[in-house]
Structure formats: C-alpha cells, structure tokens
Amino acid sequence: MRLLNNIKQITLVALLGIGMESCLDLDPVIYDKIIPENFYKTESDAKAAVTGIYSPLGSPGDIYGGWTETFWMINNLCADDTGTQRDDYEFMEKFQWNSTTYAAYKFYNMFVKEANRATLVIDDLQKSPIDDDVKKQYIAELQCIRGQYLFFLYDFYGTANVTTDVEILRHPENEIILERLPKDEFIKLIETDLKAAAEILPVSYDDSEYGRLTKGAAYTILEKLYMQEKRWADAETYCRKIQGLGYKLQPTYSSVFSIENERNNEIIWALPCQSETNGNGNTWTTHVLPPELPSFWTNSKVQRWNVYNMPWKYYDHHFQQPGDERAMAPSLITEFEYISNGETKLASRNNGYPNLVKGALPVKYPEDPTQISEKAGNDVVVYRYADVLLELAEAINEQNGPTQEAIGLVEQIRARAGIPNTIPTTATASKENFRDFILDERGRELYCEGHRRRDLIRHGKWIQSAVDQGYIPEGREADYKHMVLFPIPQEVIDESKGKIKQNEGY
Known part of the structure; x- marks a missing residue:
C-alpha cells in the first residue's frame, strides 16, 4: 500500500x-x-x-x-x-x-x-x-x-x-x-x-443518469474475468444472463457508434460525451484523421492529428471478405480524396503518400456535425452486446466444440456486417479451427475498442503477435513472455x- x-x-x-x-x-x-x-x-x-x-x-x-x-x-x-x-x-x-x-x-x-x-x-x-x-x-x-x-x-x-x-x-x-x-x-x-x-x-437508468453502471455492466465485467481465467462454464452462464436483459444488435455496424443513434440497445456501457470545447469529448476521431480535408468528412472545424492507424498487415489478414461493412467508410478508410493547391488528389497505400496512410484509418465513430475542436460528442462505447455474443460463442466452443448455437452466434455478427452465410466449412471443422476463426472475427468486429490485447493473451498469441509484427526477434519469445503484464x-x-x-x- x-x-x-x-x-x-x-x-x-x-x-x-x-x-x-x-x-x-x-x-x-x-x-x-x-x-x-x-x-x-x-x-x-x-x-x-x-x-x-x-x-x-x-x-x-x-x-x-x-x-x-x-x-x-x-x-x-x-x-x-x-x-x-x-x-x-x-x-x-x-x-x-x-x-x-x-x-x-x-x-x-x-x-x-x-x-x-x-x-x-x-x-x-x-x-x-x-x-x-x-x-x-x-x-x-x-x-x-x-x-x-x-x-x-x-x-x-x-x-x-x-x-x-x-x-x-x-x-x-x-x-x-x-x-x-x-x-x-x-x-x-x-x-x-x-x-x-x-x-x-437496475437494467437501465433514465436518460439523466445514462452512463452509470448497470446490471448488464456488472455481468459483462464478470464474464470477461471468467474468459481470461478460462472458466468457460462460468463465462457462458453470465453471457447468457446478459442475453436475457434485452440487448440486441443494431441493424448496421456504423450506427452503433453514431451520434444520431446514441444510447442504442446494443450498448451495455458507454461514457457520455459532449462536443463543447470545455466538455468531456471523444477525441478518437481527431487522433485518427489526417490533417488534409478528406472527402468523407464534411465538418471543417474538426481538428485532425493523424496519430493512429490500423497496420496494413492487420487489415490484409482480417478484411478479405467482399461486402464487409466493417471495412468500409465511414468505419474504416483505406483511401480518400483531398484538395491540395486547388487540385483534387487521392491518398492511398500505393500512390506515394505514405505519411498520410501508413495504415488504414480506423475512424470507427461517424461524424459529429456539431464538433468544433478536438472533441466529438459520440459517446465512448466501452462494452456492447456483439462482444458478448462472440465471447459466448467462444465459451461454448471451448466446452463443446463448434456447435450449431456457437456457429449461429458468430453468424449473427457477420450477417449484420453484410456477409451472411460466408463462414467457411474449414473454420467449423474442429474446436481449434473455430477458436482461431472466432479470434479473427473479434478482430474484425472489435478493432480499436481496447479488447484485442486481452484476446491475444487469452489465446496464447500475445507475444507471437509482436514477433509477427517484427517487434520481437523470432526465437527470443521466452525473453519477452513476462510482458503479458506491466x-x-x-x-x-x-x-x-x-x-x-x-x-x-x-
């Protein structure tokens, strides 16, 4: 102490x-x-x-x-x-x-x-x-x-x-x-x-109390603890309790994070934000957007700092399925037009503008038209129902393999993303294959929401991911295994x- x-x-x-x-x-x-x-x-x-x-x-x-x-x-x-x-x-x-x-x-x-x-x-x-x-x-x-x-x-x-x-x-x-x-x-x-x-x-509060922790939030934190401890039956129990609280997926992926659809019933817990200069604002978008005026962002008052991206290696691995809404604007941007000296130009990974597009742009939160500085009014989404459904599928698979229920839970997520009935048969051929597929699906659904580190640790792939990115020398994994903790x-x-x-x- x-x-x-x-x-x-x-x-x-x-x-x-x-x-x-x-x-x-x-x-x-x-x-x-x-x-x-x-x-x-x-x-x-x-x-x-x-x-x-x-x-x-x-x-x-x-x-x-x-x-x-x-x-x-x-x-x-x-x-x-x-x-x-x-x-x-x-x-x-x-x-x-x-x-x-x-x-x-x-x-x-x-x-x-x-x-x-x-x-x-x-x-x-x-x-x-x-x-x-x-x-x-x-x-x-x-x-x-x-x-x-x-x-x-x-x-x-x-x-x-x-x-x-x-x-x-x-x-x-x-x-x-x-x-x-x-x-x-x-x-x-x-x-x-x-x-x-x-x-x-309570399951929910009045609008004036939005942002306070609820029954669903308590269950979610608890099932995440059980997931990390690989107490699969306990994790399944609390995921199912969450299922009974009335949450449901939104019809489109981007609407989960949009300011027009705030406080939707996919969100289990979010932090209310305001776009006023002195308010509690969401600065994610400002950190992601490049300084040029992209064609997909009309609000010229938004500050753009060009700090975060999604590495191309990650993008290439996770987003190969045509039609996946999660890989499209406004959620994820791979190229954009901007105006320089009166001329419209294209910034992409292959056209000589590496400082603008070192990786895809994980915008995630759609535009807040009222934003006047670095702070947007989109509430920061901490826990949501899609995350829980994928964890339930994982918990079921770890106990019983790729059952129809577990496959169906993942299918719900993919159908909402616009790619229904596209899970390959090889992915459901064994518990091990489906485990890897669920991890990849979580990577597609939950990118940049703060869950990935914990997912990789749970799957025993945390240090290997650093090797794959070239940050840890191959063959020296044992020297870095302690870095699962800080x-x-x-x-x-x-x-x-x-x-x-x-x-x-x-």
Missing part, C-alpha cells in the same frame, strides 16, 4: 464526495467541516460522492480518453490492431517498455487508490441515514465500480496490495504495509463485488520494504 502515503488524500476526497471532471452530471459538493454528524445526510450528498468515483473513467481522461497514454490507448497500441504515425509514441506499439516506463506502470497506483476510495465511500454510505433502498443501490454501484477498477488492476498487473479494511484506510498514520493479495483471493474479491452489485443494480511502480516496491515484489521479468 506504498506505506499508505496516499490514503490521507483518498480519505479526504472520499469524505468531500467531490466528483472531479466527469461524464455524469455532477455539481461539486463541499462541506465546511468534515465530521460524521454532518456527512451524507441527504441523497444528493450520497449521489455526489458516488458519482465522484467515476471521474477517472471520464473521457477525455486517464482511462478511456483518446490520448496516447490512457488505459484504453495503451491496450490498443500494444495490440496488433492499432498503430501510430508518431515515432515518439511507438514505445508501446513496439514492445519497448520496461520497469521505468511511466505509461506502463502509471495505472497501478491510480487503480489501487480508486478501489480504496470506493471502499471508504461504501463505509460512509452504510452509516448514512438516507433511505435504505437508495443506499443499497448506491453501494451496489460502488461495488461494481470497485470491481471494474480491480479487474483493470488484474488485467494489467496481476494482483495488487488493495484492502477492504476501512480501519486500515482511515488510519494511515499506522503505516501498515500490505502485500499483494494471492491470486485466488484477488479474483474472489472481484467476483464478490460484481455478483453483489448485479443483484441490486511492471509495478518501483516506489511501491521500495516503500513496501521488500514485501511487494516486481512482476517477473522486469
């Missing part, structure tokens, strides 16, 4: 209940005196405190913002579906991080702090005189948020030195040094939070006086 040096800060923020910049509608609430007698006496006090725990998740923020060193973009950049045009951002893409790389270790302390902060607010709510039903729902929401932060920790770093003991958190002067929890205890902590949250959380901050190790060990290999 870093000798609990940051617990004083955690405690103060939790007591104040201040929601920093957040995608949710929250006016800060500040109290003149912080004493139990005047704390969380009203539902508005409690709501402000709960909403504040969402703040790091907001976009553009440290977790789901489009900026290069966010949790979302590190997941993207070190997978094979996302490349960068900028040399100074290649250290994650090319597997060049080490134990001193800030972007690699920075989230450990953040996620530990946020999980502990949620624990303190839960404790305060339990003592609050507000209505019991309201209290239960807010506590469930906090358990879901804490479960999400803990899953983030587990995904990036393995286990961590978190605690749900409020007495330790409230008395940092004792300087208790906590060790990282054993794996089984850490997983149990995540499971307990998410299962308890799912029992209470390093623990050295300050945490130092302050633990040897109780906390660095992840193996760093």
Whole structure:
C-alpha cells in the first residue's frame, strides 16, 4: 500500500464526495467541516460522492480518453490492431517498455487508490441515514465500480496490495504495509463485488443518469474475468444472463457508434460525451484523421492529428471478405480524396503518400456535425452486446466444440456486417479451427475498442503477435513472455520494504 502515503488524500476526497471532471452530471459538493454528524445526510450528498468515483473513467481522461497514454490507448497500441504515425509514441506499439516506463506502470497506483476510495465511500454510505433502498443501490454501484477498477488492476498487473479494511484506510498514520493479495483471493474479491452489485443494480437508468453502471455492466465485467481465467462454464452462464436483459444488435455496424443513434440497445456501457470545447469529448476521431480535408468528412472545424492507424498487415489478414461493412467508410478508410493547391488528389497505400496512410484509418465513430475542436460528442462505447455474443460463442466452443448455437452466434455478427452465410466449412471443422476463426472475427468486429490485447493473451498469441509484427526477434519469445503484464511502480516496491515484489521479468 506504498506505506499508505496516499490514503490521507483518498480519505479526504472520499469524505468531500467531490466528483472531479466527469461524464455524469455532477455539481461539486463541499462541506465546511468534515465530521460524521454532518456527512451524507441527504441523497444528493450520497449521489455526489458516488458519482465522484467515476471521474477517472471520464473521457477525455486517464482511462478511456483518446490520448496516447490512457488505459484504453495503451491496450490498443500494444495490440496488433492499432498503430501510430508518431515515432515518439511507438514505445508501446513496439514492445519497448520496461520497469521505468511511466505509461506502463502509471495505472497501478491510480487503480489501487480508486478501489480504496470506493471502499471508504461504501463505509460512509452504510452509516448514512438516507433511505435504505437508495443506499443499497448506491453501494451496489460502488461495488461494481470497485470491481471494474480491480479487474483493470488484474488485467494489467496481476494482483495488487488493495484492502477492504476501512480501519486500515482511515488510519494511515499506522503505516501498515500490505502485500499483494494471492491470486485466488484477488479474483474472489472481484467476483464478490460484481455478483453483489448485479443483484441490486437496475437494467437501465433514465436518460439523466445514462452512463452509470448497470446490471448488464456488472455481468459483462464478470464474464470477461471468467474468459481470461478460462472458466468457460462460468463465462457462458453470465453471457447468457446478459442475453436475457434485452440487448440486441443494431441493424448496421456504423450506427452503433453514431451520434444520431446514441444510447442504442446494443450498448451495455458507454461514457457520455459532449462536443463543447470545455466538455468531456471523444477525441478518437481527431487522433485518427489526417490533417488534409478528406472527402468523407464534411465538418471543417474538426481538428485532425493523424496519430493512429490500423497496420496494413492487420487489415490484409482480417478484411478479405467482399461486402464487409466493417471495412468500409465511414468505419474504416483505406483511401480518400483531398484538395491540395486547388487540385483534387487521392491518398492511398500505393500512390506515394505514405505519411498520410501508413495504415488504414480506423475512424470507427461517424461524424459529429456539431464538433468544433478536438472533441466529438459520440459517446465512448466501452462494452456492447456483439462482444458478448462472440465471447459466448467462444465459451461454448471451448466446452463443446463448434456447435450449431456457437456457429449461429458468430453468424449473427457477420450477417449484420453484410456477409451472411460466408463462414467457411474449414473454420467449423474442429474446436481449434473455430477458436482461431472466432479470434479473427473479434478482430474484425472489435478493432480499436481496447479488447484485442486481452484476446491475444487469452489465446496464447500475445507475444507471437509482436514477433509477427517484427517487434520481437523470432526465437527470443521466452525473453519477452513476462510482458503479458506491466511492471509495478518501483516506489511501491521500495516503500513496501521488500514485501511487494516486481512482476517477473522486469
């Protein structure tokens, strides 16, 4: 726990209940005196405190913002579906991080702090005189948020030195040094939070509360944990629970992400965004678009930074099926016209404009006509139903092989993309073949959404993908196998006086 040096800060923020910049509608609430007698006496006090725990998740923020060193973009950049045009951002893409790389270790302390902060607010709510039903729902929401932060920790770093003991958190002067929890205890902590949250959380909220975590979100985080642990039966159980909540695929792929079709019922959890200059905006499109005026983008007020792309090798492997909507504009751009010195020119991979098209342009989010700067109003989609259907197909296949149900689930995704009845018979000839096909289908459906790194790790292809891209020398895979996890901050190790060990290999 870093000798609990940051617990004083955690405690103060939790007591104040201040929601920093957040995608949710929250006016800060500040109290003149912080004493139990005047704390969380009203539902508005409690709501402000709960909403504040969402703040790091907001976009553009440290977790789901489009900026290069966010949790979302590190997941993207070190997978094979996302490349960068900028040399100074290649250290994650090319597997060049080490134990001193800030972007690699920075989230450990953040996620530990946020999980502990949620624990303190839960404790305060339990003592609050507000209505019991309201209290239960807010506590469930906090358990879901804490479960999400803990899953983030587990995904990036393995286990961590978190605690749900409020007495330790409230008395940092004792300087208790906590060790990282054993794996089984850490997983149990995540499971307990998410299962308890799912029992209470609603399936949906009113529009004014959109963006808060729901029953479906709790189930989704839980089934993703089970997928990574290869607990296929458990993953299947919770995918099926999600199936029963009323989600459905949208008629077209691009409409899932369009601003005109926001809050559609394919989305399980999204972060609300606004295009105002000082709002919480989605900066993905700005990072992808090149500076020239492309013919497919009419809004001239949008800033264009030409930072991210989809490597051609990835594009060539995944998008060979004619008619696949996911490989077409406005979702994915392989060439475009632009005007230079009054002349219309074509930028493509083969015509001498390599600085514009080092890879395909994964625009993903259709145009927001109200965008006036780098921030679009398209909500950032975190979890969606198509992802869950593919994970359900994978979980079924791992237990029973390519059953008709599993094949049918994948077929639903492909039919929506405009390529029905095109799964080759060789893909369903064996469990192994279908496993590879599902991974490729996830690559076609979910590119640049932050899932690819985890998928490759689960399939045992994470390090091999770096070899295939030329970032790790062939034959030296064993020297890089530790990079399935990121390093623990050295300050945490130092302050633990040897109780906390660095992840193996760093």
